[in-house]
Amino acid sequence: MNDQAENLRRRLEARQNQSMARTIAVLSGKGGVGKSNFSLNFSIALSKRGKRVLIFDMDIGMGNIDILIGQHSTYSIIDFFENDCSLKDIITEGPGNISIITGGTGLTNLFSLDEESYTRFNEEFSSLLANYDYILFDMGAGITRDSMKFMLCVDELFVxxxxxxxxxxxxYSAMKYIHSVNKEIPLFLVCNRVFTSKDGKETIKRLQNALVKFLGLETVVLGYLPDDRTVSRAVTKQIPFILFDSKANVSKAIADIASRYENHSFEGELTLQKSDFLRNMKRYFLGK
Known part of the structure; x- marks a missing residue:
């Protein structure tokens, strides 16, 4: 009996000591800025650095991660809620050794969890947090009341x-809204489709100046992605651009952003704190 108790104690300690995935929500104030393409290629860039990455497509009814990779998923999050599948069952292996969970209309259920559903999701998602290094939530464009609650659960937000x-x-409007609800969550900025690095720096500087002046909000610049024809060619072929042409300027830029993020190579001082994703979900969705 003592041996069994000791073994159980060791298993529990090992589980508690497992490194848990960092959770990141990727969002934009409007559609058409390349958010999903960023999420997909950033994830593959992290994977190329030896990280285990899962993308959760959170764009309700308009998810397009599967379109970008030309790969139809057999299962989606709706199978978790309606067909009693586990989260592991609905994971699809994507290009570049990443994992994907597609969303679709089933995500409306995720935004309206009751206590029983939350308990089941909690148990399932805990294992995913232990099995991955990063979990990215590719959010829909703009912010709704429900998506805001979800975004407040993650470790960081990429805009x-x-x-x-x-x-x-x-x-700016999206970050103003987020900041009004939670002033602690780190916000990272990426400027996409810039013609020159100067163009990107000036864009981010104007945005940062407005955030500091009117909101007192400091943000972190992750980097800039050039307006590269490689992207449209890769989308047409339904291949992530970092795999379509790894030597293209945009592919080098996304690899640099992934390296900067993973190595915490940011301008100024920033200490990244781990939040408790599942505890936050209980707080924001169940009010406990």
Whole structure:
């Protein structure tokens, strides 16, 4: 009996000591800025660095990760809620050795968890947190009340913008809303489709200055992605651009962003804290 108790204690300690995945929500203020393409290729860039990565497509009814890779998933999150599949059952192996869970209309269930559903999701998702290094949630464009609750559960938020004035304004509005609810969650900025590095730096600087001036909000710049024809060619072929042409400027840029993020090579001082994703879910979705 003592041996059994000792073995159980060791298993529990081993589980507690397992490194848990960092959770990242990728969002944009408006659609059409390349958010899903960023999520997909950033994930593959991390995978190329030896990391275990899972993408959770959170764009309700308009998820396009499977379209970008030309790969139809047999299962989606709706099978977890309606067909009693486990989360592991609905994971699809994607290109570049990443894992994918597709969303679709079933995500409306995820945003309206009751206590029984939360308990089941908690148990299933705990194992995913232990089995991956990073879990990325590719959010839908804009912010809803429900998606906001979900975004407040993660460790960090990545905001994707472009140099277009409407994109910058929408990104500002999204971050203003997030900051009004939670002033502690780290916000990272990526500027996509820049013609020159100067163009990207000026775009981010204008956005950062407005955030500091009007909100007192500091953000972290992850980097810039060039407006590269490789992206449209890769999308047409339904191949992630980092795999389509690893030597293209945009592929080198996404690899640099992944390296900078993983190595915490940010301008200024920033200490990344781990949040408790599942405890946050219980707080925001069940009010406990």
């Amino acid at each position: 994707i913008t472009t140099p277009e004035p409407t994109s910058i304004m929408d990104a």
